[in-house]
Amino acid sequence: MEPIRFQKLHPNAVIPQRATPGSAGMDLVACIEEPVLLPAGGRAMIPTGLAMAIPTAEWVGLVYARSGLAVRHGITLSNSVGVIDSDYRGEIRVGLCNLGQEPYTIQPGERIAQLVITPVLMPPVEEADELDNTERGTGGFGSTGKR
Structure with a gap:
């Protein structure tokens, strides 16, 4: 398996x-000179x-919130899950938001x-005049739960 290569763009950057x-995720660290205040409701x-090189289009980097920050302080990602495509070579930046009260x-x-880092499937895409039927059909949110 090819390694994921990281480049430090700043001397204080920390390689994940x-x-x-057994950890699936690698920690991403704030590379900031001074503390950043995130007010309640702020982003x-x-x-x-850091920049990184994912060696194949068959992989993608997914950025997730840290559960401790989310549960204890309401700090989560502003876009739920960040996607780092295999051809992106810019700095990894993390959009955070404060859903907490403090x-x-x-x-x-x-x-x-x-x-x-996870595999990504890239099946061909085609337009269809109609789709096959399923038991669920067009049932939306909550349609598969028992009441």
Whole structure:
């Protein structure tokens, strides 16, 4: 398996690591010079100081919230899940939002998100005049639950 290569764009950037051998995600760290205040309801784009090279279009980098920040402080991603395409070579930046009731301060070097590398399927796409029928059909939200 080819490695994921990271380039430090800033001397204080931290190459992502897995906290344990069984961790799927690698921690992304805030590469900021000073603390950033995230008010309740506020948003901020936090740099990591890193660029990366995903070696194949068959993989994608997915950025997820850290559960501890989300549960304890309401800090989550502004776009739910960040997508890093295999051909992107710019800086990895993490959009955070504060869903909590209190302001939260992001500290330099703080773990702010986690990066998971996963396979991606790229089937061909085609237009269809009609689709096959299923038992669910057009049933929307909540249509598969038992009442």
